[in-house]
Amino acid sequence: MKLLKEYKFTIVLAFVMLGIYLTNNLVGTKAFKITLTNIKEMLSLVPPIFVLIGLLDTWVPKESMIKFMGQNSGIKGIIIAFLLGSAAAGPLYVAFPIAALLLKKGARLAYVLFFLGVWTSTKLPIVLYETVSLGLKFTVIHIGISIPAFLLIAFFIEKIISQDSISLIYQKAELL
Amino acid sequence: MNSTILYTIALVFLFLSFVKDRQKTKMALLKAWKSFTKLLPEVLAIMIFVGISLAVLSPDTISKLIGSESGLLGIIIALIGGSFTLIPSFVAFPLAVSLLNGGAGYAQIAALVSTLMSVGIVTLPTEIKYFNKSTAILRNFMSFVVAIIFTLVIGEVMK
Numbered sequence: 256m257k258l259l260k261e262y263k264f265t266i267v268l269a270f271v272m273l274g275i276y277l278t279n280n281l282v283g284t285k286a287f288k289i290t291l292t293n294i295k296e297m298l299s300l301v302p303p304i305f306v307l308i309g310l311l312d313t314w315v316p317k318e319s320m321i322k323f324m325g326q327n328s329g330i331k332g333i334i335i336a337f338l339l340g341s342a343a344a345g346p347l348y349v350a351f352p353i354a355a356l357l358l359k360k361g362a363r364l365a366y367v368l369f370f371l372g373v374w375t376s377t378k379l380p381i382v383l384y385e386t387v388s389l390g391l392k393f394t395v396i397h398i399g400i401s402i403p404a405f406l407l408i409a410f411f412i413e414k415i416i417s418q419d420s421i422s423l424i425y426q427k428a429e430l431l
Numbered sequence: 432m433n434s435t436i437l438y439t440i441a442l443v444f445l446f447l448s449f450v451k452d453r454q455k456t457k458m459a460l461l462k463a464w465k466s467f468t469k470l471l472p473e474v475l476a477i478m479i480f481v482g483i484s485l486a487v488l489s490p491d492t493i494s495k496l497i498g499s500e501s502g503l504l505g506i507i508i509a510l511i512g513g514s515f516t517l518i519p520s521f522v523a524f525p526l527a528v529s530l531l532n533g534g535a536g537y538a539q540i541a542a543l544v545s546t547l548m549s550v551g552i553v554t555l556p557t558e559i560k561y562f563n564k565s566t567a568i569l570r571n572f573m574s575f576v577v578a579i580i581f582t583l584v585i586g587e588v589m590k
Contacts, residue, residue, distance in 0.1 A: 380433060
């Protein structure tokens, strides 16, 4: 029953896809094929990343993460957030559990939010792909606007959400 | 390629961890499994949703919506469309190139690419699960604003 509840959207959408297949064979098959490709792509990235998250979670002591990305880590925290975000691979939903791990280990919320921002604009594999596809000028402008903007946004969000809701985020991360 | 590197790195560290401490390694794997099953329901739903939308919206349809002469309306459609969908980059960039070749403006492409990457309405429930409502909504909203600024700049600079 719990499983059914967790997967309710998956089940509903699977039926929608089946419905499409029954009304339009071609579109239904295409939808199924694209879904399958996406799932393959997901399986090529997510399991090893989660194994690494699990290992980091058990081996890296909280103190060292606080030193690198904690409240008082200053510019070092920003640089590490940038490096982590740009070295990343995979879509945004992979970044959330990594962000949760960083929070659990005591990283500052603003740095974790900046990490997400970098992930959504300056991931190295994507930057290369973007440069080849859309040109250097396009990519440089994209990064040049995104990085400062996401840095500002990270500190801004940390500032305007309440202390209580920040504590709640950290409590949630503990459950990782 | 990414995948092979990632799997290799994970396996090497898993092996090192196993040699050092079996109990801890077991714990790490359990945690990995727990995170995986936590993320899976949302991700599967997202995958099917994306599959359906990409099948229904053919490249032809997309070209009509945000292609050449779609103007401001095309930019708005691209901004909103990019926020909702989650297209893997290996689909998105070739699509962007073919749109450009088909005569679409850089501004529409900028709107699509930037929102695709940074704004995720479909992944919002997942984001809320890991953070909370206000943080997730704020982050997406502000990323959307950044995407608009980027689009305007590209529209000015790359005509």
